[in-house]
Amino acid sequence: MKLTTMQLRDLAIGAAFLGTGGGGDPYIGRLMVQACLDAGLEVEIIDPAELADDATVIPTAMMGATTVLVEKPPSGEEAVAALRRLEQRIGRRADATMPIEIGGINSTIPLLVGALLGLPVVDADGMGRAFPQLEMETFGVYGISGSPMAITNEHGDCVLIEAVNNRQMEWLARGVTMRMGGCAYIAEYSMTGAEVKRTAIPHTLTLAIRIGEVIRQAKANQEPPIEALLRFLPSTLYKFGRAIFAGKIIDVHRETKAGFAVGRARIEASHPSSAIMEIEIQNEYLVARVGGKVRAIVPDLICILDSESADPITTENLRYGQRVTVVAVSVPEIIRSPAALAVFGPACFGLAEPFTPIETIV
Amino acid sequence: MKLTTMQLRDLAIGAAFLGTGGGGDPYIGRLMVQACLDAGLEVEIIDPAELADDATVIPTAMMGATTVLVEKPPSGEEAVAALRRLEQRIGRRADATMPIEIGGINSTIPLLVGALLGLPVVDADGMGRAFPQLEMETFGVYGISGSPMAITNEHGDCVLIEAVNNRQMEWLARGVTMRMGGCAYIAEYSMTGAEVKRTAIPHTLTLAIRIGEVIRQAKANQEPPIEALLRFLPSTLYKFGRAIFAGKIIDVHRETKAGFAVGRARIEASHPSSAIMEIEIQNEYLVARVGGKVRAIVPDLICILDSESADPITTENLRYGQRVTVVAVSVPEIIRSPAALAVFGPACFGLAEPFTPIETIV
Numbered sequence: 001m002k003l004t005t006m007q008l009r010d011l012a013i014g015a016a017f018l019g020t021g022g023g024g025d026p027y028i029g030r031l032m033v034q035a036c037l038d039a040g041l042e043v044e045i046i047d048p049a050e051l052a053d054d055a056t057v058i059p060t061a062m063m064g065a066t067t068v069l070v071e072k073p074p075s076g077e078e079a080v081a082a083l084r085r086l087e088q089r090i091g092r093r094a095d096a097t098m099p100i101e102i103g104g105i106n107s108t109i110p111l112l113v114g115a116l117l118g119l120p121v122v123d124a125d126g127m128g129r130a131f132p133q134l135e136m137e138t139f140g141v142y143g144i145s146g147s148p149m150a151i152t153n154e155h156g157d158c159v160l161i162e163a164v165n166n167r168q169m170e171w172l173a174r175g176v177t178m179r180m181g182g183c184a185y186i187a188e189y190s191m192t193g194a195e196v197k198r199t200a201i202p203h204t205l206t207l208a209i210r211i212g213e214v215i216r217q218a219k220a221n222q223e224p225p226i227e228a229l230l231r232f233l234p235s236t237l238y239k240f241g242r243a244i245f246a247g248k249i250i251d252v253h254r255e256t257k258a259g260f261a262v263g264r265a266r267i268e269a270s271h272p273s274s275a276i277m278e279i280e281i282q283n284e285y286l287v288a289r290v291g292g293k294v295r296a297i298v299p300d301l302i303c304i305l306d307s308e309s310a311d312p313i314t315t316e317n318l319r320y321g322q323r324v325t326v327v328a329v330s331v332p333e334i335i336r337s338p339a340a341l342a343v344f345g346p347a348c349f350g351l352a353e354p355f356t357p358i359e360t361i362v
Numbered sequence: 363m364k365l366t367t368m369q370l371r372d373l374a375i376g377a378a379f380l381g382t383g384g385g386g387d388p389y390i391g392r393l394m395v396q397a398c399l400d401a402g403l404e405v406e407i408i409d410p411a412e413l414a415d416d417a418t419v420i421p422t423a424m425m426g427a428t429t430v431l432v433e434k435p436p437s438g439e440e441a442v443a444a445l446r447r448l449e450q451r452i453g454r455r456a457d458a459t460m461p462i463e464i465g466g467i468n469s470t471i472p473l474l475v476g477a478l479l480g481l482p483v484v485d486a487d488g489m490g491r492a493f494p495q496l497e498m499e500t501f502g503v504y505g506i507s508g509s510p511m512a513i514t515n516e517h518g519d520c521v522l523i524e525a526v527n528n529r530q531m532e533w534l535a536r537g538v539t540m541r542m543g544g545c546a547y548i549a550e551y552s553m554t555g556a557e558v559k560r561t562a563i564p565h566t567l568t569l570a571i572r573i574g575e576v577i578r579q580a581k582a583n584q585e586p587p588i589e590a591l592l593r594f595l596p597s598t599l600y601k602f603g604r605a606i607f608a609g610k611i612i613d614v615h616r617e618t619k620a621g622f623a624v625g626r627a628r629i630e631a632s633h634p635s636s637a638i639m640e641i642e643i644q645n646e647y648l649v650a651r652v653g654g655k656v657r658a659i660v661p662d663l664i665c666i667l668d669s670e671s672a673d674p675i676t677t678e679n680l681r682y683g684q685r686v687t688v689v690a691v692s693v694p695e696i697i698r699s700p701a702a703l704a705v706f707g708p709a710c711f712g713l714a715e716p717f718t719p720i721e722t723i724v
Binding site (some may be wrong): 176 | 517518519520521522523524525526530533534537538540541
C-alpha cells in the first residue's frame with residue numbers, strides 16, 4: 001500500500017503509543033516523511049508475506065539521543081548512506097528496508113529511506129515496541145546477527161562494525177554514536193525474506209497506523225478515545241489491553257545515567273481513592289507498581305496517556321499535575337518467549353520481579 | 363636484514379629514547395617479538411628503497427593506553443587480524459607492514475606482525491618520534507588518507523572506520539578503542555611503495571637500533587653513554603643533539619585529562635647553579651623552559667635520561683630525586699615543514715610559543 005498523509009499522521013500517534021514512553025517523539029520523523037510525500041515521493045509498505053524467501057532486507061534506524069536529532073534533523077541521506085554501505089559490505093542490493101523498532105521515531109526512518117530510494121518498507125519490526133539497546137531485537141533473539149552494521153553521520157563518516165555478538169555490537173556502536181555527537185544513522189541485521197518471516201514481529205507499521213486512526217476517529221465521533229482503543233486491540237496481536245490506573249502525576253524524578261534516562265513517576269489515583277502508582281523509567285516505562293505490587297511489567301506495554309485526548313506521554317514530557325490514564329497491553333508471543341525474555345525481560349533491566357503477563361495480573 | 367636478539371634489545375632502548383617520554387615502554391613489545399624469534403620466526407627489515415613503487419604497505423600499531431596493554435598483552439593475532447581485514451577492504455594483499463610511530467611500543471607491533479605473517483617490515487615510520495594522535499603522521503601531512511582503518515581486539519571484534527579526514531578518523535577510532543577496554547590494534551594509512559618513499563621518515567627502525575647499540579657499547583667500554591650518543595647523532599637525520607640541562611627531579615605533577623596524561627616536571631640544576639627547568643607533559647615531553655624561556659619545543663625531541671645509565675625515562679616513570687640529563691634533538695626536515703607543524707607543531711598542543719629549531723635556540 002502507498003502511505004497517505006493521513007496514515008502518516010495516524011502512524012505518529014500509534015508509534016508514540018507503542019513507544020511506551022521511549023523511542024523519541026515521532027513528530028519530527030513525521031515531518032521529514034511528509035516533506036518527501038509533498039515532493040511527490042512515495043512510501044510503499046509491503047506485507048512480510050510478499051517478500052521472496054531469498055529477498056534481501058536491510059533495516060534502517062537512527063541511534064542515540066532523539067533530543068539531539070531534534071536539534072539537527074537528518075537530511076535522510078545519512079540513513080541512505082548506511083544502507084548503501086551495508087549493501088556494498090554484504091555484496092547484495094536491498095530489496096526492501098524495515099524498522100528495527102516500531103515504538104517512537106524509528107518507525108519513521110525506514111519510511112524516509114524507502115521514499116528516497118524507491119524501496120518498499122516491510123510492515124514489521126524487531127521490537128514490537130521501543131527498547132533502549134540494539135541487541136534487544138527479536139531478530140537477534142531468533143538467531144540473526146546484527147553485524148555487519150554500518151553507522152553514518154551528517155559529515156559523511158562511516159563506521160562498519162563486525163562484532164562477535166549483538167551485545168558487543170551495541171556496545172561498540174554506542175561508543176561510535178557518542179563520538180558522532182550523540183545521534184547517528186544505522187543499517188544492521190541484514191536478512192533474507194525468509195528470516196524476516198521467522199524473526200520479525202509482523203504488521204506493526206499498519207498496527208501503529210490503525211491505533212492512531214482509532215484514536216482520531218473516536219475523537220471525531222466524540223467518543224472516549226481510550227475506550228475505543230481498548231475495544232480495538234483484541235483484533236490485533238496485542239490482544240489484551242486494560243486501563244490499569246488513572247489519576248494525577250504528583251512526582252517525577254529523572255536523571256541521565258550512563259547514557260540512559262532513568263527515573264520514576266508517581267501517580268495519585270483520583271478521589272476518593274488515594275492509591276499511588278509508581279512507574280520506573282529506563283528510557284521506557286519498565287514496571288508499574290501499586291503498594292509495591294507489580295501491576296504491569298516489561299516487555300508488556302505500559303503507556304501513560306492523557307486521560308482526555310489519549311495522547312501518549314513520553315518520559316521527557318511527564319509533568320506534575322497531568323491527568324493521566326495508564327494502559328497496559330499484552331505483547332505478541334514472539335516477544336514473550338523464554339529466549340526473548342532472556343534478552344529484554346525484567347532481569348535485563350535489573351528488575352527483581354519475574355515477567356508476568358498482564359492478562360494474568362489483571 | 364634479519365633482526366637479531368641483540369638488535370631487538372637495542373631497538374627497545376632506542377625506541378624509548380625516540381618516544382620523548384611517551385609511546386609506552388617498548389619492553390613488553392620486545393618480549394613479544396623475542397618470543398617469536400625464540401620460536402624460530404624471523405623479522406625481515408627492508409629499506410624503503412627496496413619497495414616497488416606499486417607495492418602495498420599496510421602499517422600496524424596498537425592504539426590506546428599502554429598501561430592496559432601491559433595487563434593484557436596481545437597474542438599478536440589482533441594486529442594480524444586488523445591487517446588482514448584492511449587487505450580485504452582495499453582488495454589488495456600487503457607486501458609489507460611498517461610502524462606508524464617509532465617512539466615507544468609501536469616500534470615493535472609491526473615486528474610482531476611481520477614475524478607472524480612472514481611479511482617484511484619497512485625501515486621507516488610516520489612520526490619519527492611519538493605523538494598522541496593518529497592524524498599526527500607525516501603520512502597524513504603529505505596527503506595519505508588514514509582511512510579506511512581497521513580496529514580489532516582480543517575477542518575477535520573488528521571495526522572499520524571510513525572517515526572524511528584523519529582528524530575525524532582519530533576521534534572515532536579513539537571512541538572505539540575506549541569501548542574495546544582502552545587498548546586495541548589497528549591497521550591504517552595503507553599506501554603504495556612510492557607513497558612510503560614520499561611521506562615516511564626513513565630509516566627510523568635502524569636508527570633506534572643504532573641508538574640502543576651506541577649506548578650499550580659505551581657502557582661496555584665504560585664511556586659516558588650520553589656523550590657517545592651525542593657524538594653519534596650527527597651521522598643521522600636527527601643531526602643536532604645537545605644536553606640542555608642536568609639536575610635532580612624536584613617535582614612531578616601528573617593527571618589524566620580527556621584520555622591524555624597531562625602534567626609538568628621540574629628539575630633543579632646541580633650545585634652551584636639553582637636554575638630550574640620546567641617540562642610540560644602531554645603524553646610526551648612537549649616543551650622545556652628555564653625561567654619561562656623555551657629551551658626546546660615540540661616536534662624536536664625532548665628526552666629525559668638517567669644521568670648515569672642514559673636510560674630514557676618515560677613520563678610515568680618520573681620520580682622525585684632522580685638524577686637526570688635532558689637531551690634535545692633536532693628532527694628531520696620532513697617533520698618540521700610548515701605543513702607538518704600545522705598538524706603537530708606547538709599550537710596543536712595549545713602552546714603559545716612558536717616552533718624554534720633546537721639548533722637556533724642553542
